[in-house]
Amino acid sequence: MSLSPAALPLVLLVDDDNAVREITALTLLELGYAVLEASGGRAALDLLDRRPDIALLLVDYAMPGMNGMEVVREAARRRPGLPSVFITGYAAPGALAGVDETRIVPKPFSEDDLAGKLALALGNSPAQPAPRAPLPTTLAALAPAAAAPASAAATAAGLDILYVEDNELIRSTVVEYLESFEHRVLALGSAEAALEWLQPGRFDVLFTDISLPGMSGVELAREAARRAPAMQVVLASGYDWRLDLKQVGLDVISLPKPFDLERLDALLADIARARDA
Secondary structure: OOOOOOOOOEEEEEOOOHHHHHHHHHHHHHOOOEEEEEOOHHHHHHHHHHOOOEEEEEEEOOOOOOOHHHHHHHHHHHOOOOOEEEEEOOOOOOOOOOOOHHHEEEOOOOHHHHHHHHHHHOOOOOOOOOOOOOOOOOHHHOOHHHOOOOOHHHHOOOOEEEEEOOOHHHHHHHHHHHHHOOOEEEEEOOHHHHHOOOOOOOOOEEEEEOOOOOOOHHHHHHHHHHHOOOOEEEEEEOOOOHHHHHHHOOOOEEEEOOOOHHHHHHHHHHHHHHHHO
């Protein structure tokens, strides 16, 4: 991920989940921070020793090897006074006992919550968020039976996307990113839920992770090809599965995780041009 050289201050982000780390880094960049990323405690401490310009440590609690608390304690020994904030979706009882709640960002987090707690940790008053331009009405607000194909005028600025991802943090952040480009998104956490929406003309794109609970993304893609053959299918995964897809005969677009946002933007632009041709 490219970083803005003018962005300040510098945050060291530590998370062992590549996809979640990529999404969190994107959020930090959008908030105006510069970002260094580490996939574990040892790598984070090595960066801390080499980069005196690091202003804040943002660390996931539950990680293999050194957990977030251990990373913060060692960082405090090496850099007394360095502010730190925890991101956590789960911690053993008492694991974060004694940590002020203003230094804990629960998963899934909102951009405003993260921004406020980072500002407090850095000794600033939380900035009042700038008013956001109203987003298009999302398909998520409609019941399946009530949804109908959008008009040509409504879809001119973006795509209708059925997005399936079981990780709530990734799902909510990707939806916000897609909607900022005027795509209309229905986001669901399982393939089984998505089956109700697979009807011809309802969506331009099915964008699904492969590893889902229950029915896999590959099985969902196969069913989408049967029910809505004109819909473009994009499969995302953190491992190499292209040979498997060729064997099952699926004509889909592959997108590796963590996402390359420029590639995602270009891909969706190509799909929109093909739709409008």
